[in-house]
Amino acid sequence: MQPREYWESRLERDPGLTGTGHRAFDGRYNAWLYRALREAVEGVLDERGLELAGRSILDVGSGGGFWLDVLSARGPARLSAVEWTRVAARRLEARYPRVDVRCVDISSPELELPGPFDLVTAISVLFHVVDDAAFERALSHLAANVAPGGWLLLSGVLRKRRLPAAAHVRFRPRSAYAEPLERAGLEILEVRPVLYLLQRTFIPFVGPALVNSLRLGALFYRIDRFMSRRRWPNGFQQKLLVARRPPQA
Numbered sequence: 001m002q003p004r005e006y007w008e009s010r011l012e013r014d015p016g017l018t019g020t021g022h023r024a025f026d027g028r029y030n031a032w033l034y035r036a037l038r039e040a041v042e043g044v045l046d047e048r049g050l051e052l053a054g055r056s057i058l059d060v061g062s063g064g065g066f067w068l069d070v071l072s073a074r075g076p077a078r079l080s081a082v083e084w085t086r087v088a089a090r091r092l093e094a095r096y097p098r099v100d101v102r103c104v105d106i107s108s109p110e111l112e113l114p115g116p117f118d119l120v121t122a123i124s125v126l127f128h129v130v131d132d133a134a135f136e137r138a139l140s141h142l143a144a145n146v147a148p149g150g151w152l153l154l155s156g157v158l159r160k161r162r163l164p165a166a167a168h169v170r171f172r173p174r175s176a177y178a179e180p181l182e183r184a185g186l187e188i189l190e191v192r193p194v195l196y197l198l199q200r201t202f203i204p205f206v207g208p209a210l211v212n213s214l215r216l217g218a219l220f221y222r223i224d225r226f227m228s229r230r231r232w233p234n235g236f237q238q239k240l241l242v243a244r245r246p247p248q249a
Contacts, residue, residue, distance in 0.1 A: 003130060004084065004105075006168055011063070012087045020063035020124075022199055024208035025217075032217035033198045036224050037123060038070055040194040040240050041153060045074070048242070050151060052076050055118040058145055060106050061125030063088055068096055071121065080114060082106055106141055107134035115145030122154040124238065126177075130170045136180050143184035149247035152181070158191055158239045177241060186243040193234035196224045200237065 001009070011019050021030035045052070053075035059067045062081040072079055080100040083089040089103035104111060106122075107129055120142050129135040146152050157171040178188055197220040201207040211217070227234070 003128075003168060007128075008085050008087055011085050015064050015088070015091060017064070017066065020066070022208075024201055026212045028215065029212060029217040032221040033195070034066055036198055036221055036228070037155065037194060037238070037240075038066075039225065040192060040228065041067075041070065041121070041123065044153060044192065044240065044242055048151075050119065052119060056080075056116075056147075057119045057121070058082065058113065058115065058117040060120065060122040060142065061128075062092055062101070065092055065095055067121060067123055068092070068099060071119075072096075072099075078117075080117070082113070107131075107138040109137060111141050113141070113145055116147035116150060117145055118147055118150045120146050120150070120152045122152075123240075124155050126154060127156050127169050127171055130168065132170075135170070135172070135176070139177065139180045140184060143181055143186050143243075143245075146186060146243075146245045148245055150245050152186060152243040152245075153240065155194065155238050155240050157236055158241065159236055171236070181243055186245050188241060188243045190242045192240040192242065193228055193231060193237075194224075194240050195237040196220075196227050196232070196234045198224050198237075 013019065016027060017030040017034055018027050021033055054077045056078040057071050057076045058080045059071060060082045062068055062083045068079065068081060081092055082102050082104055083092055084105055086103055089101055092099065092101045100114065122142055126135060126138060129138050142152060156177060158174040158177065159171065174191065181188060
């Protein structure tokens with residue numbers, strides 16, 4: 001199955017957090033995982049003083065709208081969404097009539113977006129772009145849509161080397177993100193650890209089933225938040241990359 005067909009089918013079956021999140025875990029567990037990611041994003045926005053009221057935001061890979069809810073609460077004047085799948089884009093258009101929803105491929109060479117934006121977000125998105133050339137185009141499009149003085153927030157595994165993964169994901173090293181962003185004129189300010197135990201399967205196949213049955217999501221969430229606040233290295237789990245385009249002189 002081709003990547004687009006895979007995601008159309010997956011989001012048709014499950015438009016919730018298990019559809020956009022980790023498919024091996026149940027809805028309760030994915031809710032804790034998303035909560036940890038949300039608090040990491042909100043922590044960056046608050047700590048760096050990003051006042052988004054009256055500003056413009058682009059969210060890439062909006063899926064079921066989780067991040068649109070988080071970002072719309074910040075009071076932006078303009079909120080745009082990019083979603084690859086037709087099924088999710090239709091749902092977003094119905095649910096968010098004030099959001100400019102575009103059903104496009106962020107890696108398309110002919111991509112045109114109504115940027116630039118004060119903030120561009122792509123959370124748990126780019127490691128789903130498995131083709132390397134498409135990944136670099138997608139990253140270039142994200143960077144190109146960041147306004148002078150604007151910000152880019154994205155998450156990835158960001159290891160020192162490429163990691164093996166399932167067919168629908170590709171875990172790339174930090175350099176794969178850093179080099180295109182720097183060429184595009186963005187400065188990486190930090191790479192913040194987010195997930196430690198959450199999102200790990202521990203034991204293939206049976207690990208997630210045990211975690212679900214024992215309802216370990218809340219415990220893992222508390223451990224992850226404790227470790228994240230102390231910036232402990234988090235191995236091969238997700239990190240949040242924070243970059244900015246310098247203001248014009």
